Amino acid sequence: MQVNLETYKGIIFDMDGTLVNSMPLHLKAWQLTAEKFDFEYDEEWLYNQGGTPTYGIAELINAKQQRNLDPSALAVSKREFFDQIRHQVALIPETFALLQQLQGQKKLAIGTGADASTTEFILNTLDLLPLVDVVVNANDVERHKPEPDTFLLAAQKIGLTPDQCVVFEDTKTGLAAAQAAGMDCYLVINNKIARFVPKP
Template sequence: MKPALIFDMDGVLVDNTPVQARAFQLLFRDLGLTTNARQLLKRLNGMPAGEIIQSVFRHPIPQKQLDIYAEQREFLYRTLYWSKRRPLPGLTAFLEAARAEGFPIGLGTGSGGPTLSYILDHLDLRRYFDVVIGKDDVPKGKPHPDTYSLTAAKLGVQPLDCIVFEDALLGEQAAYRAGMRCVAVATTLKAANFQAPLTVIKDFVGLTPTRLLELLAQQPKAPKPQKRRG
């Protein structure tokens, strides 16, 4: 059986992290906060929005209020990104090739239902994925392994037979905690920021399923997660 390919969504299927950061920055401004959202996301990207927002405050915020803030940020993000939605270069060709060669394909993201639809359905990408797991399907988001562990289980594949595509440090750690290997997508971060990916790509142009198998053979075990990165 071919290994499973598991994709994060934001920053991997689409290059939307700068817009996500802008939406957070506008929310912070409205709340009177001076946190630099772009720098914040370099560390915490991949976590659910409510948890990212909570990290900015020095005191606990009631969950109901965090949900309201997250909804405000989501509205800002969708408004800013509305006319800019497009797949990362080479993505659809790579997905077509992987499906043709029989690779199981899953999506594991910290985004929820409406946000998933905003990207997947608008860009007609959902048809490529055998399994889609979002924040509402797991008790704990990244860097916990739940998102990727559940995606693998739904695909019927063992963790060691999974390759995760991630753009975020916490997402890479989630993959390693799940016992999987990872391809880093450097849409936001530099290659040197990642721990131990199979390879680092800026987009999917030129990447082939055959090349992935070659890289997998060069890293027979999943890297151990680093606590300081998670």
């Protein structure tokens, strides 16, 4: 689709599923955790929780499936499985090309629900850190997506107001966060920039 960024001064990219093709790895880690702890693995539902920190997803699993599993144990298991395969992470060509094109033209930020260590590993592995001005991860905010805090802090750190920024996201949770922040959003679907959603 045609992407028009002329009216924005800042571009905020989600990381997993938007800039990097890591969602299959996260889902595999959840699948292995589901097998280990004997809970239902719902791939589509889990994908749409993208942007929510691991512990938060564990709590949501309990609520959705009316279980009483230890969220900390689920989160530790998922992170351990993910860490075993995270080196397989790869860039998403379309959004990465856009990020490269915007160098020197716009303020660039990453706003992710991943924890600090995972974010650092992925951005260093793919050499993305030098390409952005600011990174906000799950450790930087108390309220996570679908709350707006991640994107609001990213805008603040690049010195812009929400209406001067646009978000690139791939999940319903991320879109909700962008809308709550008062920002326009481009949705990435199947590794392609596919849909524009204006702020409410």
